[in-house]
Amino acid sequence: MTASYDQYREDRLGRANVADTPERIAYYERLATLGTGALWTVANRIEPWEPASGSVPMLWRYRDLREDVLRALDLVTPEQAGRRVVYLENKGRSDVVAAVGWLYSGLQVMAPGECASSHRHSASALRFIMEGSGAFTNVDGHRMTLGANDFVLTPNGTWHEHGVAEDGTICIWQDGLDIPLMNALDANFYEVHPDLNQAVSHPVNDSTAIWAGAGLRPAGVAWSKPYSPLLKYEWAPTYDALLRYASVTAGSLYDGVLMEYVNPHTGGPVMQTIGASMQLLRPGERTRAHRHTGSFVYQCAKGAGYSIVNGQRFDWQERDIFVVPSWMYHEHANGSDREDACLFSFNDLPVMRALGLYREEALAENGGHQPILS
Secondary structure: OHHHHHHHHHHHOOOOOOOOOHHHHHHHHHHHHOOOOOHHHOHHHHOOOOOOOOOOOEEEOHHHHHHHHHHHHHHOOHHHHOOOEEEOOOOOOOOOOOOEOOEEEEEEEEOOOOEOOOEEEOOOEEEEEEEOOOEEEEEOOEEEEEOOOOEEEEOOOOOEEEEEOOOOOOEEEEEEEOHHHHHHOOOOOEEEOOOOOOOOOOOOOHHHHHHOOOOOOOOOOOOOOOOOOOOEEOHHHHHHHHHHHHOOOOOEOOOEEEEEOEOOOOOOEOOOOOEEEEEEEOOOOEOOOEEEOOOEEEEEEEOEEEEEEOOEEEEEEOOOEEEEOOOOOEEEEEOOOOOOEEEEEEEOHHHHHHOOOOOEEEOOOHHHOOOOOO
């Protein structure tokens, strides 16, 4: 039985074990004129034995990008560009302008006193602040002030705009969106606010004041929208939560001390199509390798270290960004024996889980560590 199955699998890795003949080629050409084709000629491409991501592991070093991101300040205004962004392009996903899988990432820059026009779109979006002071976001009238390593949501369908206060400094943040997914589904809409900017209709930072209570829910406050009512997740309480959790747990063999950002109303992911997490690697910690369905964009929020993705080693430090494509083995290591390291990440796991497609597998060989190929 095993030999027969192995032979079948080996055969099917070819062209369904059907060689070309003049008669078959003529048949395929005839089908093509009718807008059809023979399944056995494409079966292995459209139904692989396991996920074979077209994305490749990549790392973008902040120190290499920063000057070019800042140069955009002198080249275009927010009004001209809409959003002054340098996007990250995966070598295997340039056709859809994705950083990995169906996820988009870019670095946006704004100067003091600037405010981009308000807009909304089908794509879900997030911002992770990299540097600067005085940044703010207004989401459906909820204005939030933002600092380094703060994580803010602009869910699909919400009016939102970003800016920097007059007394602030130049700010750079990472934008993360599911634009490629929305385009693949032919479901993407984009609309500019009729007044170009929206009014602030709630007290500043009311979202965190109402919903960021540690383990507490506001009594009698209704929320019916499919995304988190907590629109800003601040760095200081996030890091404190990681430290407290680390004091009572050994953590995951594969992710260290990992905590997911959640919707405090439901306990689920922050948005319907994008999830996010923050993980802490203790001094000298190296995780074991595993792989899972779902694509990840990582940004180092604290410290320095390296990750091995599909046999490739990527050394990272604060503000560097790297990606892990779906179903590729990956492991992380803290490069310091004195300081902890933290990795922020966003992903498409809510989609994988909602569709029943999530699967995970640990690397069994070599003590759970990958050989470094490059």
